[in-house]
Amino acid sequence: AQSVTQLDSHVSVSEGTPVLLRCNYSSSYSPSLFWYVQHPNKGLQLLLKYTSAATLVKGINGFEAEFKKSETSFHLTKPSAHMSDAAEYFCVVSLSGGYNKLIFGAGTRLAVHP
């Protein structure tokens, strides 16, 4: 069965420093993986997705994630945090089969301090 674990419920960084949000997944075969971001009182927006092409995936706003099959990880990174990055981030795996059913992680709340 597919599942996803976000290892940190809260991450706090200073503006201009790197961001690392960790995600591990469980899947019986090569998964489709996504990162979504949710700003306060807003809907969810896709940051990036992995669909078995390049293992390093670049997304919007300078974010990227690397799919590591040996570690079953899909960590989200950004070289330099901006105040506007403060939000909640969800790691998501797509369920097997032809359906679009998504399994969401619990979320990581990112705080960015001046």
Next chain:
Amino acid sequence: DAGVIQSPRHEVTEMGQEVTLRCKPISGHDYLFWYRQTMMRGLELLIYFNNNVPIDDSGMPEDRFSAKMPNASFSTLKIQPSEPRDSAVYFCASSRAGREETQYFGPGTRLLVL
């Protein structure tokens, strides 16, 4: 495209009243999803439709909840009678067919049941 449209954006009602949430998916999308987000339980999939047909409603909490999709451009989620524990943000999302396809989320309806 206008994206996924949800109405109302906010709803305040009293316990026992009927509540109807509305969603217009992105044109051309085959799948429509209803999610509920709470602090305690995070994001939960309630039900999803493929080509207007309900595929999986196992996430619908009780018989008080019902969802319909009378045509490709409109869906409703109804709660009757509503209870305070139904207070949450309800999201609608849509996507094309395929496990790698992106789900696009609406802005959500914030429901408060007094």
